[in-house]
Amino acid sequence: MGKEDWLFYKNEIFDNSAKLDISQNIDLVSKINKLLKMNEIELLVTLVPLKMRIYSEKLEPNRDLLNPFMEDNYENVTLKFSQEGINFANLNEAFLKSSEKNSTTPLYFKYDTHWSPSGGMLAAQTLKSTIENTPALKDAFEKTAITEYILFKGGIINWPKGDLTSAESLPPGYVSNGIERGENYSAVRRDNKKVGLFDGEDIADLIEVGSSYSKPWTLFPEALQFTLQRNPAFYAITADKGSWYAMLSMLQDSPFQKQRPKLVIWEILERELKVLPDYPYREDRYKFNNQEWLYRASALIEKKCRPSNFELSVVNKINGRQSKETDFVEVVFPKGSNKMNYLSFYEKGTSLIKVQLFTSEKNVATMTFELPASKESIVKVPLYSTKGFVSKIRIFPGVTPSFKAENFQICNQPEAIF
Numbered sequence: 001m002g003k004e005d006w007l008f009y010k011n012e013i014f015d016n017s018a019k020l021d022i023s024q025n026i027d028l029v030s031k032i033n034k035l036l037k038m039n040e041i042e043l044l045v046t047l048v049p050l051k052m053r054i055y056s057e058k059l060e061p062n063r064d065l066l067n068p069f070m071e072d073n074y075e076n077v078t079l080k081f082s083q084e085g086i087n088f089a090n091l092n093e094a095f096l097k098s099s100e101k102n103s104t105t106p107l108y109f110k111y112d113t114h115w116s117p118s119g120g121m122l123a124a125q126t127l128k129s130t131i132e133n134t135p136a137l138k139d140a141f142e143k144t145a146i147t148e149y150i151l152f153k154g155g156i157i158n159w160p161k162g163d164l165t166s167a168e169s170l171p172p173g174y175v176s177n178g179i180e181r182g183e184n185y186s187a188v189r190r191d192n193k194k195v196g197l198f199d200g201e202d203i204a205d206l207i208e209v210g211s212s213y214s215k216p217w218t219l220f221p222e223a224l225q226f227t228l229q230r231n232p233a234f235y236a237i238t239a240d241k242g243s244w245y246a247m248l249s250m251l252q253d254s255p256f257q258k259q260r261p262k263l264v265i266w267e268i269l270e271r272e273l274k275v276l277p278d279y280p281y282r283e284d285r286y287k288f289n290n291q292e293w294l295y296r297a298s299a300l301i302e303k304k305c306r307p308s309n310f311e312l313s314v315v316n317k318i319n320g321r322q323s324k325e326t327d328f329v330e331v332v333f334p335k336g337s338n339k340m341n342y343l344s345f346y347e348k349g350t351s352l353i354k355v356q357l358f359t360s361e362k363n364v365a366t367m368t369f370e371l372p373a374s375k376e377s378i379v380k381v382p383l384y385s386t387k388g389f390v391s392k393i394r395i396f397p398g399v400t401p402s403f404k405a406e407n408f409q410i411c412n413q414p415e416a417i418f
Contacts, residue, residue, distance in 0.1 A: 001174060002055075003058055003060045004058060005111075006055065006058040006059075007162070007164040007170075008052050008065075009164060009271075013067075014069070015069050018274035021275070021276055022274050024276060024290070025276060026077065026084065028277075028293070029081075029084075029086060029266075031294060032247070032297055033086050034417055035297070038301075038414060038416075038417075039260065041264060041301075042137055043265075044087045044088075044131065044134075044263065045086055045088050045268065046123070046267055046268070047077065047268055048091060048269045049270055050070060050271060051108045051113065052065060053096075054095045073270070074092040074270060075092070087134055087136065088130075089126050089130040091122075091126055092270075094122055094123075094126040095119065095122065098122055100118050105182055107122060109159065109162050109180055109182065110162070111161060111162035111165050112162025112164055113162070114213055115220070116218075117184065117220075117223070120220035121223040121227070124226075124227040125227055127224070127227070127265060140262040140263040141206075143262045144206045144262050145230070147230055148229055149188065149225050149226045149229060150187070150188050150189075150226075151185055151186070151222075152185060153184070154186065155183075156182065158179050158181060159181065159182045161180065162180060185222065187225045189231075204233035204255040205261050205262045206228075206261055206262065206263050206264075207233045207250060207255065207256065207264045208233070208234050208235070209237075209247055209267065210236050210237070210246070210265075210268075211236065211239060211243065211246070211272070213267060214235075214267055215236045216236075232265070235249055235250040235253075240282065241282070242282060243266075243269070243272050244293055245286045247297060248297060249370070251297060251300035252369070252372075257300075257378055260303060276290055277292075278290050284368070291384065292367070292384055294418075295339075295384045295413065296367075296382055298382075298417060298418075299344070299380035299382055299413065302380075302413075302414065305409050305411035306411055306412040306413075306414070307412070308337075308410040310333055310335055310336065310337050310341060310410045311333065311335055311410075312331055312332065312343070312408060313331070315330040319403075319404055319405060320403075320404050322402060322403075323397050324399060325396075325399055326396075327396070327397070328356075329395040330394050331343060331393050331408060332391070333383075336389045337389055337390050337410065338383070339383065341383040341411065341413070342380050342410075342413060343380070343408065343410060344379070344409045345378075345408045345409070346407045347376070347379055347397070349397060349400045349404055350371065350397040350400050350403055351370065351371050352368065352369070352371065352397075352398055353379060353398075354366060354368055354369075354395075355368075355369065355381050355394070355395050357383070357393050358392045359387050359389060359390055359391055362387075367381065369381075380411075382413075383410075
């Protein structure tokens with residue numbers, strides 16, 4: 001709790017013990033950037049800066065919560081992204097210098113972890129400026145389809161109570177003395193078409209992957225639509241699932257797999273950059289071995305299969321038929337496989353697949369794949385194990401009225417990245 005009734009999120013606090021995890025995550029982002037470039041897709045990364053740093057003056061009398069490592073982290077990370085050749089939009093600098101920072105509509109809500117509509121609009125403007133001033137991004141952006149938007153401003157309104165006002169988050173005896181106020185606006189297509197990613201459009205040449213800060217209620221999607229004059233596909237995933245799951249969800253979905261985008265914008269919370277894919281405090285389906293995550297993402301980014309010399313045989317007794325919880329499709333690799341391989345196949349009939357990996361007849365790992373419902377999906381299973389070569393896998397579609405799996409191939413990962 002700070003002065004003038006401002007509330008802050010304790011999970012923003014970290015110190016130099018996070019340095020190694022941050023470095024490892026930057027390495028993962030760097031590899032994803034290279035993989036996308038190899039497939040003719042540009043990536044623009046941005047970090048949502050710590051509210052504690054942007055409004056450090058409101059932390060009093062607890063200003064020391066913003067320790068020196070937190071104070072310098074954003075600029076240090078910005079430098080590392082630059083050294084890795086990652087296109088980066090610096091929101092920290094834009095927010096600290098903004099004339100709206102201490103206006104009646106600040107860039108972050110007082111009683112919430114999220115940026116306000118004013119902050120979301122500034123973020124969108126900073127992304128646009130970065131695109132315009134980065135030749136590779138500008139070239140990719142100019143190849144995306146224009147969608148004209150008009151911005152309608154709705155004045156200053158009262159916003160619902162923020163996520164920091166829940167009873168378990170508040171200091172004992174705290175009573176809010178004010179009302180949350182913020183801008184209201186909406187972006188409307190000039191042609192008045194009511195369409196979007198989930199309203200019939202199944203392709204997108206511009207995609208934004210983000211956190212809850214990219215959810216519709218923040219108005220950031222509308223700010224980005226208006227500012228860019230484009231209609232991106234948005235993937236906004238909450239912090240309990242995390243940025244790594246968000247990226248995999250986008251890569252797995254049909255807009256990416258059917259027609260590759262020209263440009264991907266990846267919005268990550270600065271406080272999440274210290275959280276690795278194998279973060280232990282997440283549900284198992286949102287948690288990944290760090291190397292497994294990279295192999296999954298790499299396989300999904302690959303546009304075409306690089307055929308492997310290894311062979312496979314398929315035992316599929318449920319193809320096109322109803323399946324029970326215990327039914328599975330078995331794929332055997334008679335001459336083995338290696339960790340640079342992945343299995344590619346098409347499925348239809350389920351939105352959740354569990355895959356068991358075996359080495360020398362022992363089940364050594366289980367992977368879960370969440371898929372777009374009611375659509376044919378491509379599934380790519382990394383044949384990666386720390387316990388030896390994968391000799392076979394079993395694919396469990398769960399209970400379905402009809403499940404189909406076909407077009408099995410063993411493909412090679414791009415060795416240059418690994």
